[in-house]
Amino acid sequence: MRCRARVAWVAAGVVLAFAFARPVVAQSSSEGLSPTLAAIKLRHVVHLGYRESSPPFSFLDQAGRPIGYSLELCEAIVEEIGTEIDDPALRIDYVKVTSDDRIAAVLDGKVDLECGSTTANAERSRQVAFSPLMFVAGTKLMVAKSSAISVATDLKGKTVVVTKGTTNEAAMHQVDTKLALGLTIVTAPDHEQSYQMLVDGKVDAFATDDILLSGLIARHKSQDKFRVTGDYLSYEPYGIMFRKGEPQLAAVVERAFRRLGSNHDLIPLYNKWFVGRLPTGERLNVAISPQLEQAFHVLDDSPGANN
Structure with missing residues (x-):
């Protein structure tokens, strides 16, 4: 009886040890990361929020695939996230959002980055965070x-x-x-x-x-x-929206923009979507504004831009 009891206790201990060991392993793989980055590392997927009818920022091509200026910027951020969490093979999951539910989608964790045509203003900044300026409208x-x-x-x-x-x-x-x-x-x-x-x-x-x-x-x-x-x-300054209160994520987003600036990629990217012919055949012919061009040059000249 004592032998059986001892075996039972040992078996129970092994089960408990295994049960508690699994989350510890998962947690340690994301140690030191902010909540959003930790979640991305665990699932190997970044959720990008897109809009169906906000050309040329975020819209659908003839095949129904999300495309646009904002999405290309978000894809650059995804690359930077991959570097930050040491996962270069991150996948992207495109999640449809609307003007009415986009903020809630960020707050609820439905999307990690909102890649649309969203104004960064003081009221919204009390709830969410924004990337550096990517466009100026009104x-x-x-x-x-x-x-x-x-x-x-x-x-x-x-x-x-x-x-x-x-x-x-x-x-x-x-x-x-x-x-x-x-x-x-x-x-x-x-x-x-x-x-x-x-x-x-x-x-x-x-x-x-x-x-x-x-x-x-x-x-x-x-x-x-x-x-x-x-x-x-x-006056409507646009930015990529993400969760507030995560300095590490904010630094990754800013670093992605600075890298695009230091590589002189921002103005060609702008011209691709606002001056050249869109993949859907249209041409907007909207030249970059002096304010936005200056904002891009500031990113190019910012400290650490060439890191």
């Missing part, structure tokens, strides 16, 4: 070519659509209050549906960032039907 209006609307004051009593969850929605409410326009402001789930509401004549104007409006017009080859008009109604 709210403008898309209207029919035959429309008499040229500036915001021409919107008096009109109906304007904005995409839900965008900073453009707040901008239009501020303009409405400031100019006493009596606007009817409606929302659509994404830019494509906002555009379609204008096509269908359900609204008088579509308000969002000027570059996105130009991208949609080019994508739909509707230059003879619609135009972008008005002064800037907001």
